[in-house]
Amino acid sequence: MTHLLPLADDPAPERADAARNRQAILAAALHLVETRGVACVTMDTVASEAGVGKGTLFRRFESREGLMAAVLNESETAWQASVISGPPPLGPGAPAMERLHAFGHSRLRANLVHADLIAAAGAPGTRSVAALSFANMHVRYLLGELGVTGDLLMLATAVLAPLEMIVLEQQVNREQISLERIEAGWDDLVRRIVGC
Amino acid sequence: MTHLLPLADDPAPERADAARNRQAILAAALHLVETRGVACVTMDTVASEAGVGKGTLFRRFESREGLMAAVLNESETAWQASVISGPPPLGPGAPAMERLHAFGHSRLRANLVHADLIAAAGAPGTRSVAALSFANMHVRYLLGELGVTGDLLMLATAVLAPLEMIVLEQQVNREQISLERIEAGWDDLVRRIVGC
DNA sequence: GGTCGAAACGGACCGCGGTCCGCTTCTATT
DNA sequence: AATAGAAGCGGACCGCGGTCCGTTTCGACC
Numbered sequence: 001m002t003h004l005l006p007l008a009d010d011p012a013p014e015r016a017d018a019a020r021n022r023q024a025i026l027a028a029a030l031h032l033v034e035t036r037g038v039a040c041v042t043m044d045t046v047a048s049e050a051g052v053g054k055g056t057l058f059r060r061f062e063s064r065e066g067l068m069a070a071v072l073n074e075s076e077t078a079w080q081a082s083v084i085s086g087p088p089p090l091g092p093g094a095p096a097m098e099r100l101h102a103f104g105h106s107r108l109r110a111n112l113v114h115a116d117l118i119a120a121a122g123a124p125g126t127r128s129v130a131a132l133s134f135a136n137m138h139v140r141y142l143l144g145e146l147g148v149t150g151d152l153l154m155l156a157t158a159v160l161a162p163l164e165m166i167v168l169e170q171q172v173n174r175e176q177i178s179l180e181r182i183e184a185g186w187d188d189l190v191r192r193i194v195g196c
Numbered sequence: 197m198t199h200l201l202p203l204a205d206d207p208a209p210e211r212a213d214a215a216r217n218r219q220a221i222l223a224a225a226l227h228l229v230e231t232r233g234v235a236c237v238t239m240d241t242v243a244s245e246a247g248v249g250k251g252t253l254f255r256r257f258e259s260r261e262g263l264m265a266a267v268l269n270e271s272e273t274a275w276q277a278s279v280i281s282g283p284p285p286l287g288p289g290a291p292a293m294e295r296l297h298a299f300g301h302s303r304l305r306a307n308l309v310h311a312d313l314i315a316a317a318g319a320p321g322t323r324s325v326a327a328l329s330f331a332n333m334h335v336r337y338l339l340g341e342l343g344v345t346g347d348l349l350m351l352a353t354a355v356l357a358p359l360e361m362i363v364l365e366q367q368v369n370r371e372q373i374s375l376e377r378i379e380a381g382w383d384d385l386v387r388r389i390v391g392c
Numbered sequence: 393g394g395t396c397g398a399a400a401c402g403g404a405c406c407g408c409g410g411t412c413c414g415c416t417t418c419t420a421t422t
Numbered sequence: 423a424a425t426a427g428a429a430g431c432g433g434a435c436c437g438c439g440g441t442c443c444g445t446t447t448c449g450a451c452c
Contacts, residue, residue: 015419015429017429018431021430042407043408043410044407047432053432053433054409055411055413055430055431055432056432058409059431063410064410123365151377151380151381154381154382154385155381157363157381161360162353162357164360164363167353167360182350184350185351186350188346188347188350189351189389193385193389211398211399212449213400213448214401239438239439243403249401250402250403250439251400251401251402252402255401
């Protein structure tokens, strides 16, 4: 075998025009989301802005949720990168406890900033599974570093659940709770789960 | 003043035909949800089944989410009643810790049973605010009984967050985690939050 | 019972998400 | 360069949630 043979690719490597269209659609969607806000972005608009037919959008991204998830993914990826290899205390280099707190605060803010996009991206499962379980995996790792014993998967879920948009939405918009109080409450939660 | 005078009613007491229609709509919706499943229930169907125009549905229930929330509310009310005045350990009479665990398990199951209806009822805020904060208030009360100190509102939120449908959905459908493990994980969480 | 304003009604209508299928474009092969 | 057929394309079309407004019904008051 030579280096010209395709090495363990996907069985169907994307065709050139398809790739071009995917890029065009993604760029158009991102632009429209930024300028008009998520709510005002219709599939027809994205299609015409990208200069493709509507069918193409749905073949590439499955649904509106899928497209929004793809847009969201752009910033999510950057955020993940800063968790994995950015400067401390979010990135590696700081003590695990500091990293965990930085993680929570950062995630909290990221969720609030992209609130409407996250809502439009819909239930997890539409977003890539890998992206979704990243947070859980990272928290599990940090809890391990802190010497926490028990069902770490469950504990990580418990730590992350209060940061979910649906919960934050209720607290911020409905109950008018300040960001500081939410952060403090989350810090307390972490302390109780880790400590003792 | 006599007993014939309306006592501190809403300013606009519902007209007779309006009340009749509300009942008919709710009954039709409930029936259709039970027989065909939430996903197959369209507003047109409910309207014709109830023998009213579509406009009436939307005037009474605001949106599809609102209608589904109203349907969901029927069973939620019953559940709340059993928490407030049902038999122990869920109702009053048992030690606070037992009640709390019973509460969590009961809520967990209720959420899973009505999963699709809850999803269709959409974000909180569509459902009545009272109904939504009931769980939080109850948990806060139980935590107080247990002598927990701190920001009880935040702690109650932390206790309830892992029971939210969006979290459970991920665990049950995506990660295939058993109900027992979820319950055990939640029990552990409660112990850590209360204890120490 | 008759009158009148307000409230409720209902179905035609709209926009959007999503599908379908005949046509076009790409690329592997010779 | 020619070819063939798979992959991609696009826009007409559909169903559903939601709105609008001319018409009907209610019930308070005379």
